[in-house]
Amino acid sequence: MILQSSKDPATGPAAGRLKRSMDRPVMPPDAAANWETFVALWERAHAIRSFIWDHPASGERNLLGHFLVRLRRFFAVDFCFGALAREGEREVVEIGIPKTGINRLPADFSRRCLDLLASGCAPIVWNEAGDKFGFRSTILAPMSSSSARPFGFVMLGHSLRKSYSVHELFLLRALAGDLSRVVRELYAGQQRQHQTLEICHDLKNSLQLILGNVAVLRQSLGEARAEQEERSLHAMERAVDEILRAVNRLLAEPPRDGGVACSRKNGARRSDELKNLSKL
Amino acid sequence: MILQSSKDPATGPAAGRLKRSMDRPVMPPDAAANWETFVALWERAHAIRSFIWDHPASGERNLLGHFLVRLRRFFAVDFCFGALAREGEREVVEIGIPKTGINRLPADFSRRCLDLLASGCAPIVWNEAGDKFGFRSTILAPMSSSSARPFGFVMLGHSLRKSYSVHELFLLRALAGDLSRVVRELYAGQQRQHQTLEICHDLKNSLQLILGNVAVLRQSLGEARAEQEERSLHAMERAVDEILRAVNRLLAEPPRDGGVACSRKNGARRSDELKNLSKL
Numbered sequence: 354m355i356l357q358s359s360k361d362p363a364t365g366p367a368a369g370r371l372k373r374s375m376d377r378p379v380m381p382p383d384a385a386a387n388w389e390t391f392v393a394l395w396e397r398a399h400a401i402r403s404f405i406w407d408h409p410a411s412g413e414r415n416l417l418g419h420f421l422v423r424l425r426r427f428f429a430v431d432f433c434f435g436a437l438a439r440e441g442e443r444e445v446v447e448i449g450i451p452k453t454g455i456n457r458l459p460a461d462f463s464r465r466c467l468d469l470l471a472s473g474c475a476p477i478v479w480n481e482a483g484d485k486f487g488f489r490s491t492i493l494a495p496m497s498s499s500s501a502r503p504f505g506f507v508m509l510g511h512s513l514r515k516s517y518s519v520h521e522l523f524l525l526r527a528l529a530g531d532l533s534r535v536v537r538e539l540y541a542g543q544q545r546q547h548q549t550l551e552i553c554h555d556l557k558n559s560l561q562l563i564l565g566n567v568a569v570l571r572q573s574l575g576e577a578r579a580e581q582e583e584r585s586l587h588a589m590e591r592a593v594d595e596i597l598r599a600v601n602r603l604l605a606e607p608p609r610d611g612g613v614a615c616s617r618k619n620g621a622r623r624s625d626e627l628k629n630l631s632k633l
Numbered sequence: 634m635i636l637q638s639s640k641d642p643a644t645g646p647a648a649g650r651l652k653r654s655m656d657r658p659v660m661p662p663d664a665a666a667n668w669e670t671f672v673a674l675w676e677r678a679h680a681i682r683s684f685i686w687d688h689p690a691s692g693e694r695n696l697l698g699h700f701l702v703r704l705r706r707f708f709a710v711d712f713c714f715g716a717l718a719r720e721g722e723r724e725v726v727e728i729g730i731p732k733t734g735i736n737r738l739p740a741d742f743s744r745r746c747l748d749l750l751a752s753g754c755a756p757i758v759w760n761e762a763g764d765k766f767g768f769r770s771t772i773l774a775p776m777s778s779s780s781a782r783p784f785g786f787v788m789l790g791h792s793l794r795k796s797y798s799v800h801e802l803f804l805l806r807a808l809a810g811d812l813s814r815v816v817r818e819l820y821a822g823q824q825r826q827h828q829t830l831e832i833c834h835d836l837k838n839s840l841q842l843i844l845g846n847v848a849v850l851r852q853s854l855g856e857a858r859a860e861q862e863e864r865s866l867h868a869m870e871r872a873v874d875e876i877l878r879a880v881n882r883l884l885a886e887p888p889r890d891g892g893v894a895c896s897r898k899n900g901a902r903r904s905d906e907l908k909n910l911s912k913l
Contacts, residue, residue, distance in 0.1 A: 383664060384663060384664045384666075384667040386664075387664040387667065387668065388667065388671075388799055391668075392803070395803075406778075406814060407778065498686075498687065519668055523672070523675075534686060534814075538818060545825075548882075549883065552879045552882050552883050553879075555875070555879050556876055556879045556880075559872040559873075559875040559876045559879070560872070560876070562868060562869075562872045563843065563869050563872045563873075566865040566866075566868050566869050566872075567869075569861070569865045570850070570862060570865045570866075573859060573861055573862050573865070574862075579853060581849070581853055582850060582853055582854075585846040585849045585850045585853070586846075586850075588842060588846050589842075589843050589846050589847075589869070592839040592840070592842045592843045592846075593839075593843075595835070595839040596836055596839045596840070596876070599832045599833075599835050599836045599839070600836075602828075602832050603829065603832050603883070
């Protein structure tokens with residue numbers, strides 16, 4: 354049995370029971386045939402890779418969901434699961450495809466897997482995970498930047514015992530690596546957007562202050578104010594309007610592919626595809 | 634002879650002389666040994682991949698230079714060359730490592746290669762390129778997004794005839810793919826920065842207008858102005874200062890890894906490494 358409930362899974366009594374086992378992968382004897390099999394699989398996986406790169410997702414949940422739907426189809430497994438634990442945030446984002454599969458996972462599963470993964474970067478395979486764990490075959494691939502400890506993982510679960518070829522293990526790791534990079538870019542974009550929003554908020558407060566003082570001055574000068582004074586007050590109001598328009602342009606993020614052409618036709622098709630897929 | 638001077642290399646008389654030839658790649662007969670060789674090579678290439686991902690480069694020239702230095706070392710070739718033709722810009726960014734190797738390339742080489750590459754995405758190998766072309770072995774890998782035609786390529790040149798294994802060809806293509814993505818992210822960042830700069834410029838003009846009108850009002854009201862009026866004028870000046878500070882914060886781009894931890898030690902090491910490497 355793996356990942357049995359324990360106060361401290363890394364050092365507690367359950368730690369000894371965390372088993373990693375891997376069936377000896379099957380490999381055809383002919384090198385050329387073997388390589389061709391791998392290249393064909395790699396090409397097939399390219400669709401997943403280019404999908405996550407070319408479709409700006411609206412958030413990490415959406416991105417992870419799109420990725421897992423494709424990963425599940427690619428590996429033909431019962432269940433795909435992904436977890437993301439962003440630095441400095443308590444909440445772990447968890448997605449299961451299908452959703453109901455999550456009920457089969459032990460308590461605090463994601464956090465404990467992340468602790469386990471912190472020690473290495475190769476996929477971890479469990480077979481015969483026991484009756485408490487819903488899947489007889491489970492494989493985990495970490496997501497990390499090269500310098501930091503894993504900030505997430507993707508998991509394939511299968512009710513029947515399933516052997517993965519070395520090619521499949523390699524591909525799972527490579528795809529998790531690609532997802533890591535897309536997630537990092539997404540986080541960077543969110544951080545930028547958050548910072549811009551904060552700054553624009555401060556900026557609008559200052560603009561409000563200017564408008565308030567224009568009103569105070571207009572009242573203080575009364576009906577008797579000179580034409581030139583009214584022109585100045587009005588010019589300041591117009592300038593505030595201009596700044597507000599600039600701020601709104603700032604809040605509209607430019608497209609992600611920055612300067613590399615994408616045909617209108619493809620763009621439209623993708624937008625429709627995203628709409629359909631967001632009905633996950 | 635390849636890429637002979639011609640007004641229209643794609644359809645002109647020289648087009649027929651563009652030869653693609655590839656030595657039959659050498660493959661060890663044992664599948665397991667073959668796979669292990671590939672995985673070892675892939676792991677070695679990982680250093681190039683993570684370098685370009687983890688080191689925010691100051692521009693495409695810098696990024697391409699860093700990449701090519703590592704690519705040349707990895708493939709142990711005499712010369713590495715890279716070209717980037719950004720959508721809508723006439724200039725092609727070209728980098729050769731070492732620089733002097735560029736002198737051995739025919740005229741208008743990059744543009745003609747890009748036309749040639751537009752038709753496919755596999756690496757193109759030329760052997761025995763002839764006496765007009767400085768290298769007996771040349772291999773080109775395109776850089777592209779999945780939807781658009783290639784926007785650049787990397788090239789390995791070797792003075793002696795050199796055979797590439799299927800693994801090496803695969804890796805060259807994969808590395809060019811990674812570089813494509815990093816370049817696209819870099820372009821997107823530049824586009825964002827350009828847009829922000831433009832907006833901030835408009836914004837500063839409007840602020841200048843407000844300050845100018847505060848000065849006009851102060852002069853118009855003269856020494857006899859009420860204390861309340863001076864307070865309003867002063868408050869508007871302070872608000873403009875606040876906005877200027879906010880604008881300067883906007884112009885300072887946040888770190889690229891957005892929320893994924895990077896240890897201080899690694900950060901410092903990398904910064905030093907970048908300084909050393911920028912002395913290319």
